[in-house]
Amino acid sequence: MTAPTVDTADAPPAPGTGGARHVPGGGWSRGLTRWFPWITGRRVLAAGAFTTFLLLVVPPLATTFFAAFRGPADRLPLEDGAYATLDNYRAIIESGGLGRTARDTAIFVLGSMAVAMTFGVAIAWLIERTNLRFGRWFYLLVFAPYLIPPIINAQAWQLLLLRDNGLLNRLLRLILPFDRGPLDAFSMPGMVLAQGLSWVPLVVLLMGAAFRNMDSTFEEASRVSGVSVAGTFRRITARLLIPSLLGTSLLLAVFLVGQFEIPLVFGLGAGLEPFGLRIYKLLVTESSVPPYGQVAAYSTVMVAIAYGLILLYRRIMSRAERYTTVTGKGYRANRLDLGRWQAPALALMGLYILVAAVLPITVLLWQSVVPIFQPDIGLLRDYASLDAYRELLADARFWQAAKNTVMISLGAAVVTTVLGSTMAWVVARYRGKRLGRAALDTVASTSLGIPSPVAAFSLYIFFLTTVRILPVYGTLWALVLAYSFRVGVAYRVALAGFLQISRELEEASAMSGAGVVTTLRRVLLPLMLPTVGVVFILGLITAMNEFSVPIFLGNPETHPLSVYAFGRMQQWPDQAAAMGVMGMGVVLLLAGACRHLALKKAL
């Protein structure tokens, strides 16, 4: 029996050489490899995926950076009469706009982060490290706010936090001695509370994983030594979790820098103008052509801040192994017995779920059946109707927006899944130097550091500038490409999946003579299908709820439901709420499919 023919470029190294072992290729790549030994199927795929990704990200960002140094501010960077200048930065600094925006962003981000981390860490600890009853159910309910489209979520929180008639305030005044409030939607504390609670699910997801993987031996030793639960948490648990806590905080800060929906609905009244809202106000101006140069200048500052945070995050996570508790020697993750604290813990969890999940959904359902929201059961009884749903379903613009949403979401989900999964596979199977892999990982994660308003503006100005050669501006394709900026999220989820699959299976396939494409199709894809399915559905849900991109980049023919809902919010809040309720139903179905796939993978 002869050994299978392999190409020299992909031949396994001779025994004892210690070199990297290459997976031989087959089919079309064999012929190509004969003439160009360095071309392999994997390298072609890698080059294709990363080049596509860079083309998606780099030109728009480069246009933004270029536009920041072009004037006058109301000209596109390559328009007749445009010239190089520092006037845009001068204008935003001297007017005090940059200072005020940076200050407001810092308040907004730090405040929201404090709220999200406080609740998120506590909930994650209770669910993962104690014997809290109904822990699995609480874990699912914590994610309920994700069902609500973000712009509608902002509407719901405004209705909850109205000082006199907010539903949450009315309930609080049943037990607290206040005549008004105590919370106020149009204040900084109200805004950060709403935003912070909206991000608790992400903190629970990340910190839950950290708690789950932590060896409880150290905590047990501490308690056996007589240290209280609180003391153990403070002196042992929290210290071991420092990298995870810092990493989660930084990642949260990156996302919060670009947050836009709650500041848009609350911000004017609260007197706060974070970056996303500032950019929106500059672009949506009544008096003249938008000051592109100044918007670009603000965008570059936002990107610099976000990337600074990302670099800090990566640095911290690279040192995380010093805090490793899970080793090859095995570990235990025993749960703390809450004992007499079980009931209070259950009550606190129940209270959290009530405030963060049940009340927002309730108020949306309520608003969707009355023309104006007033927390009065009698008025609800007298005026409740399904008119808002009927009017929506009879409105051709609603169906056009729904059609746009489906097409854009499907397109973006396909792009991010294919691109993200391919890049993840390349990185997971990379056999070169560690620095090379880190570089590829950094490039693939780049888009995580680009705040949504910046991504939207960058593509907006790029498409406008290049409209004569790339006529994408004003089309659905523009939105598909803009939504695909979030490929970094798909990449990270897919990477986690690929790392769990041994490369031996692919090597065995290749040794049998299968090419890269055949191996991917017949070996890897069936194994990765649940993960790829999860990535696709997550991409679909994210795209369906996207708001900050289409509000800048869309036009009347391409507006998705999120923008259409925002347009109805002022005059027809019942219709906006009805859209939120219908949207929740769709997301619930998709989330169910996601969970089904995730469970199938686990089995």
Add this chain to the structure above:
Amino acid sequence: MRQLKRKYGAVVVLTVLMLVAAACGGGDDDDASPGATTQTDPNAAMTAAMDKLYKDALAAGEKEVSVAYVPLQSYMLEWKPLFEKRFPGLTLTPRDFGTNSAWGSLVLQELNAGRRSVDTGITSALVYKPLVDAGLVENVDWAALGAPKDRVDAPIPGLLINHDIACGVTIYDSRKVKAADLPTDPQGWLDPKWRNQMVMEPFNGFACMAWYGLKVGEDKALALGKAMKEQNGLLVADSAENLLASGERSVIPFHATRGLALKDKGVPVEAKFLPGTGGVARQGFAVIKGTPSPNATRLFALWSITDEAQNVSDKTLGGAYSFIGASRPNSALRQEIVKQGLNPDDPAIFTYETSANWVARSDLATRLRVALVG
């Protein structure tokens, strides 16, 4: 005699048959006539001009008029079948720009990108400004087309006034506030009884406040705004009308009569004009240069000021967006003003937006907004 009867009888029968054929027959587009309408046009000259424009549009092969609007002007969707019924062969295509009421710059970008955009849109001089500055608005002589004089005295050349927005109105929750409680002078808003009761919209509120500023000076208007905010907790929010309707706040000062639309939702609100703050902003249609349907666009703009169209838009938002001019004495807004004992034609009470003052007012509105909310 018998021969005469036969001769004239034949003529009568033939005439009747021809009339019946003309009424029932479709014919081709070149022979199409405007559909019947039960509403009257402002005058015969305008009717004749519309007929000519219609024939010219069909002869030139014009098929479509694309019109920009925002959700508050959703009567555009009711106009569509009426316009298409009266002028068969022409299609009205409304384009809803959603929350982007400043669609002028978006249209400019579309045109600069070489894409078909809108032929016209219903909005103010301020939104048309980027197009005017770019030389993209036709200076149509609407008066020569029969439009009434008070429809053509517009802030920018070429704008045919469709409706007015009357500022200087206080919208109040009649469950909590009586008309007699309201101040008779804007400085009255500094009375402690209005503490935490007031809410204003950020764009429309300061646009209306600017009329007051034009009368008393920017410094005084700014001082009042600051005091209302800092002393009396004036809240500035896009959802001002919803906050009033929900009972969260009880008055919207410096508003427009649009707030009366809340009555349609069963909310007990009333409006009262506050002396010294009245102003009339004008919105209308202008023809954008380069439109492939110049005749049809002019025709649509003229048709929009007929009773047939105006009776529909008058019903929207409680009549808030309707024409105040004397050429339409029965408009909802004019009647509302008269009901409050005011003379809509008195320049001492209402300052009308003209080419002489619209830029100053817009700029002042922007400065007030930036100073008070950023």
